[in-house]
Structures are given as C-alpha cells and as structure tokens.
Amino acid sequence: xxxxxxxxxxxxxxxxxxxxxxxxxxxxxxxxxxxxxxxxxxxxxxxxxxxxxxxxxxxxxxxxxxxxxxxxxxxxxxxxxxxxxxxxxxxxxxxxxxxxxxxxxxxxxxxxxxxxxxxxxxxxxxxxxxxxxxxxxxxxxxxxxxxxxxxxxxxxxxxxxxxxxxxxxxxxxxxxxxxxxxxxxxxxxxxxxxxxxxxxxxxxxxxxxxxxxxxxxxxxxxxxxxxxxxxxxxxxxxxxxxxxxxxxxxxxxxxxxxxxxxxxxxxxxxxxxxxxxxxxxxxxxxxxxxxxxxxxxxxxxxxxxxxxxxxxxxxxxxxxxxxxxxxxxxxxxxxxxxxxxxxxxxxxxxxxxxxxxxxxxxxxxxxxxxxxxxxxxxxxxxxxxxxxxxxxxxx
Amino acid sequence: xxxxxxxxxxxxxxxxxxxxxxxxxxxxxxxxxxxxxxxxxxxxxxxxxxxxxxxxxxxxxxxxxxxxxxxxxxxxxxxxxxxxxxxxxxxxxxxxxxxxxxxxxxxxxxxxxxxxxxxxxxxxxxxxxxxxxxxxxxxxxxxxxxxxxxxxxxxxxxxxxx
Numbered sequence: 001x002x003x004x005x006x007x008x009x010x011x012x013x014x015x016x017x018x019x020x021x022x023x024x025x026x027x028x029x030x031x032x033x034x035x036x037x038x039x040x041x042x043x044x045x046x047x048x049x050x051x052x053x054x055x056x057x058x059x060x061x062x063x064x065x066x067x068x069x070x071x072x073x074x075x076x077x078x079x080x081x082x083x084x085x086x087x088x089x090x091x092x093x094x095x096x097x098x099x100x101x102x103x104x105x106x107x108x109x110x111x112x113x114x115x116x117x118x119x120x121x122x123x124x125x126x127x128x129x130x131x132x133x134x135x136x137x138x139x140x141x142x143x144x145x146x147x148x149x150x151x152x153x154x155x156x157x158x159x160x161x162x163x164x165x166x167x168x169x170x171x172x173x174x175x176x177x178x179x180x181x182x183x184x185x186x187x188x189x190x191x192x193x194x195x196x197x198x199x200x201x202x203x204x205x206x207x208x209x210x211x212x213x214x215x216x217x218x219x220x221x222x223x224x225x226x227x228x229x230x231x232x233x234x235x236x237x238x239x240x241x242x243x244x245x246x247x248x249x250x251x252x253x254x255x256x257x258x259x260x261x262x263x264x265x266x267x268x269x270x271x272x273x274x275x276x277x278x279x280x281x282x283x284x285x286x287x288x289x290x291x292x293x294x295x296x297x298x299x300x301x302x303x304x305x306x307x308x309x310x311x312x313x314x315x316x317x318x319x320x321x322x323x324x325x326x327x328x329x330x331x332x333x334x335x336x337x338x339x340x341x342x343x344x345x346x347x348x349x350x351x352x353x354x355x356x357x358x359x360x361x362x363x364x365x366x367x368x369x370x371x372x373x374x375x376x377x378x379x380x381x382x383x384x385x386x387x388x389x390x391x392x393x394x395x
Numbered sequence: 396x397x398x399x400x401x402x403x404x405x406x407x408x409x410x411x412x413x414x415x416x417x418x419x420x421x422x423x424x425x426x427x428x429x430x431x432x433x434x435x436x437x438x439x440x441x442x443x444x445x446x447x448x449x450x451x452x453x454x455x456x457x458x459x460x461x462x463x464x465x466x467x468x469x470x471x472x473x474x475x476x477x478x479x480x481x482x483x484x485x486x487x488x489x490x491x492x493x494x495x496x497x498x499x500x501x502x503x504x505x506x507x508x509x510x511x512x513x514x515x516x517x518x519x520x521x522x523x524x525x526x527x528x529x530x531x532x533x534x535x536x537x538x539x540x541x542x543x544x545x546x547x548x549x550x551x552x553x554x555x556x557x
Contacts (some may be wrong), residue, residue: 028555041555131557180557302406302421309420352554373550375410375421 023358056284073101108236108253117142127360155184159193181368183321213242310382349388
C-alpha cells in the first residue's frame with residue numbers, strides 16, 4: 001500500500017480548519033477532572049424536564065410513535081408553536097409554511113446562516129454572545145463582524161455601534177436577547193433604532209430568542225414583532241431553556257415562507273425531521289406546561305436577585321441581568337484576566353465559572369455565572385468567591 | 396401583604412432555615428417588611444413550627460400505621476372532641492377528618508408492630524364512640540409532604556456548557 005502523501009489536514013475544508021478550538025471546550029477540559037467543584041458554568045436549567053412532559057414521551061414510545069414525521073414537524077406541534085408565539089409575543093406565523101421544527105435552536109441557527117450566506121457576506125454579531133454564530137458564519141463562507149457591547153449599556157446593542165460596523169457587504173444581523181452570557185435584554189424602545197437601521201440597509205435578522213421566556217420585570221419583545229420587521233426576521237427559539245428540555249434538542253425557526261422553504265430543503269436532506277419523541281414531548285409542554293414554566297421562572301428570578309446582590313457585596317461590579325439565567329460580573333478590579341481569574345477560582349476556591357473572553361469582544365474582564373443551581377450551592381459558591389477575591393485583592 | 400406572605404411561605408416550605416435577609420433579597424422585598432410578615436405568620440399560627448423533615452427509616456426501625464377510624468359524632472361538638480382525645484396521645488403523628496367510608500385517619504408511630512398494635516387495642520379502640528378501626532402499616536415511604544425520600548435525580552449536567 002502506498003503511503004498517503006497528503007496530511008489529513010490537507011483534506012479538510014480550509015474554512016473548517018481555520019476555526020479555532022472552542023475556548024469553552026478548553027476550559028471544560030481544564031475543570032472536568034477537578035473534584036468537589038461547585039459549577040456556575042452550566043448553560044442549562046437545573047430542573048429536570050417536568051414529569052408530565054417526560055411521561056408523555058414515555059407513553060408515546062409505548063404506543064409505537066417511533067417513525068419519521070413530516071420534514072417540518074408534526075402539524076399539531078407547529079400549530080401549537082404558532083399559537084404560543086402569537087399569544088406570548090404577538091407575532092403570527094402560518095403553521096403550514098412559516099415554521100420548521102428543528103433539532104434544538106442550534107439547527108435553526110445553522111439552517112438560517114447556511115441558507116442566507118454567500119461567500120464574503122458580512123454577518124453582524126453583537127458580542128459578547130453565545131459562541132456558535134461566529135464559527136457557523138465562517139463555515140458558511142461568511143465574514144463575522146463582531147460588534148462590541150458594554151456593561152455600562154447593560155450589554156444592549158446601540159444604534160451607533162451597529163451603524164459603525166455596517167458596510168455594503170453587510171447582509172445579516174444576529175440578535176440574541178435575552179443574552180447568553182450577559183443576561184442583557186432589549187426593550188421595544190431599544191429595538192426601534194435598530195429596526196430602522198435594518199430597514200435602511202436592507203438587512204435580514206436572525207433573532208435567537210431561546211431565552212425569551214426568561215425575563216425578569218420586563219416582558220420579552222420579539223424582534224419579529226417590531227413594526228415592519230416580521231418579513232426581515234428569522235426567529236429561532238426552542239424548548240431547552242423555558243421548559244428545561246435541553247437534552248431533548250427541540251427547537252424551531254419561523255420566518256418568511258420563501259426563506260423557510262429554502263431552509264426546509266437543507267433540513268430535509270441533512271436530518272429529515274426532528275425526533276418524534278421529542279416532538280411529542282414539546283407538544284405536551286406547550287399544551288400543559290405553561291404553569292410549571294412560570295414556577296421555574298419565579299425560582300430563577302429569586303436566585304438571580306440573590307446572586308447579583310452576592311457579587312456586589314463581594315465588591316465585584318455586576319450590572320443588573322434582566323434575562324436568561326446568567327450573571328456576568330466584572331472581575332477587572334482583581335487585576336486578573338478572565339481566564340486567569342477563572343482558572344485560579346477553580347484551583348483555589350473550587351468554583352467553576354466561564355471566563356468571559358470566550359464569548360467574544362467585550363467579554364474580557366468578566367466571568368459568566370449561571371444561577372440555575374440550588375440556593376445552597378449558590379450561597380456556598382458566593383462565600384468561596386468572596387474569600388478568594390478578598391485574598392487576591394489583599395495580596 | 397397577603398401576596399408577600401404567600402411568597403415567603405413558598406420559600407420557607409423549601410428551606411425553613413432561610414433567614415429574613417435572604418428571603419428579602421430573593422423576593423426583592425424590604426427586609427423590615429419580610430420580618431413583619433414572618434412575625435405575623437407566626438402569631439397567626441400560619442407558620443406553626445420550623446421542623447426538619449426526617450427520613451426515620453435511615454436511623455431507626457420505627458413503624459408507622461395509618462388507621463381508619465369510624466366514630467359516632469358527639470352532639471354539639473361533632474368530631475372535634477373525639478379527635479382531640481386521639482391527637483393528644485404523643486404516639487399520634489397526625490389526625491385528619493375525612494369524607495367517605497370512615498371518619499378519622501390517624502397516623503400512629505411506634506418502635507414496633509406490637510407497640511402500634513397495643514396502642515390501637517389499648518388506647519384507641521376502647522374510646523367511647525369509636526365504632527371500628529382498620530390498621531394499615533406503612534411499608535415504605537416514597538414521598539411525604541411534597542418531598543421525595545429516595546436519593547435520586549442527582550445533577551447530571553456537564554460542569555461547563557455553552
């Protein structure tokens with residue numbers, strides 16, 4: 001047999017090869033061996049999926065619901081999704097032609113970027129943000145254009161900073177509010193000037209609203225519900241956060257029927273359909289799970305107040321997170337970089353939090369702390385962080 | 396005030412040791428308001444006691460029985476007088492007045508089957524107006540007052556996820 005003359009790297013798509021290894025993955029490898037860690041690094045609810053939802057899936061398996069479904073998802077689920085979006089966020093979609101049930105919100109993001117991006121198209125991405133937008137844009141041949149957001153603005157996207165990054169190549173704006181990792185939200189008034197720019201520059205918007213249900217005090221505003229924005233917006237969401245269903249991988253994407261039809265082509269050739277047992281569970285969640293969802297929200301809100309106060313008492317500046325289940329305190333006063341702080345926090349205080357720099361521009365100087373963990377654990381973690389911060393500041 | 400009280404009770408039923416300051420922070424309320432509300436709840440006997448929920452099966456061999464008791468109500472006092480005669484025994488954990496086929500459901504705890512049986516035959520049955528008793532011994536407690544007793548559903552999440 002002839003030896004291979006090319007290295008495996010040479011076979012790779014250069015766009016894939018060029019993607020740097022995930023910073024969050026690196027940090028995961030670092031902490032995964034550590035013992036007795038309290039983790040505030042988890043990006044998912046601490047609740048198990050409500051029992052009635054799990055039970056519905058179990059019953060569906062017993063009854064033999066084990067087959068393919070229509071590509072876009074079972075019709076009853078699409079109808080419920082549209083009814084839910086209309087009742088909760090005042091945005092109306094046609095269940096037959098304007099929604100696809102996807103494998104998590106993640107697939108929706110991938111479908112949207114792949115369907116829209118031509119090589120060289122610029123994708124505007126406010127950062128710090130959920131990590132995948134940037135690499136998936138690159139894989140699709142697009143050019144990610146990060147826009148830094150700041151703690152002093154509660155990490156909102158401002159019209160000035162958006163305008164400054166728009167070029168003739170700009171095609172898509174990605175929005176993720178409520179925000180992972182900052183907990184920032186956008187109100188109607190915050191969105192108005194953004195919508196105006198989107199119209200002026202003829203952009204499309206991918207609005208990742210996976211944390212839509214998790215806002216505290218102010219009700220979530222869907223970008224698709226802004227005047228004139230429905231046809232320009234692909235709304236990505238799902239069941240992971242609000243219904244504590246991360247492992248089910250159930251999401252959906254809604255938008256203009258021509259865009260949905262194009263994305264459905266990719267979806268049908270890559271995954272065929274979302275798993276049927278997950279779809280049955282999601283249907284149950286929408287039909288009978290709203291009260292349970294509200295109870296979980298109230299519990300997150302209680303813990304949010306506890307954690308924000310905890311960080312401020314420790315002397316770490318912490319803006320008010322108004323959505324999702326993350327606090328994003330500043331650790332700049334300790335003099336460490338995010339990575340250094342997070343690494344020493346694990347080693348010396350046995351608390352894991354995600355260094356903010358992995359979320360892109362504006363993340364440096366912060367750590368992401370999920371408060372979706374028990375009150376007892378949060379209190380213990382705050383105590384350990386407090387002790388650590390006093391120690392390093394005193395040194 | 397009533398709404399605040401209900402929210403406080405929801406927190407305390409999960410962890411009675413949560414102090415007023417933490418309750419106030421978690422509910423976004425003023426500490427003085429929370430302290431006043433808790434004081435009122437205690438005075439009104441809405442909060443009756445701050446007790447631990449204990450899985451006794453892990454520390455001793457105690458036996459618990461649920462006893463269906465049929466009684467003849469007393470003129471003027473209904474079931475209350477007889478219920479009181481029963482619940483004053485320290486062996487009795489709880490007493491409920493029930494609708495349906497019997498009148499009182501009495502939970503009795505003892506060190507052994509014999510001890511509970513002796514309580515039923517020597518104390519409970521001889522009471523005037525007790526017509527009959529039916530004793531059901533509890534074999535295993537799965538869940539009590541909303542709390543699951545078995546150690547399960549541990550945190551299976553990865554330490555770090557995006």
